[in-house]
Amino acid sequence: MAFELPKLNYANSALGAKGMCEETLDIHYGKHHQAYVTALNGLVAADASLAGKSLEDLIKGSAAAGGPLFNNAGQHLNHSLYWLSLNPNGGGIPGKLEAKINADFGSVAKFKEDFKNAGITQFGSGWAWLVLGNDGKLKITKSPNASSPLATGEGKTLLVCDVWEHAYYIDYRNRRPDFLTNWLDNLANYEYAASQL
Ligand code: MN3
Secondary structure: OOOOOOOOOOOOOOOHHHOOOHHHHHHHHHHHHHHHHHHHHHHHHOOHHHOOOOHHHHHHHHOOOOOHHHHHHHHHHHHHHHHHOEOOOOOOOOHHHHHHHHHHHOOHHHHHHHHHHHHHHOOOOEEEEEEEEOOOOEEEEEEEOOOOHHHHOOEEEEEEEEOOHHHHHHHHOOOHHHHHHHHHHHHEOHHHHHHOO
């Protein structure tokens, strides 16, 4: 069965008041993510040994080699997690997650500082992640291009921010730090993150 663009839990216009305009969603979700899905389906259709494999298995199986299969499968997963990491009513941190953040980072402010720093220092295209590590502790990671904590075995994703230029250039031009500050304060879906604990 072919992979499909996931349905969003909000309209493309719903994040505009929070600093992510409809045009960003139209292009990022409707064009960029769709292109990864279309390319992935073409690669799977052309190789009988890939038939019926889950997205996770395709990513893990191609992580060492890299190449088009890893890039398109990885980007399909990463973007699917990214849409879940956005919320028109985002920014509020549920008590369960806040307690875990305070225990593992010291404070919410320190968590946001570290996450923002990961996003800023990811040179070129990539992602910033809040992960539940294999030791049971929260940690922040960054990954280039199509990589992810699933690909590297670093733990379970709770939240992810896309820091490819296509994620913020319409709304913030070159100001990635401002995009990240707003993202953490107003757009991040901490309820989804808490649900993954
Ligand atoms: Mn993207």
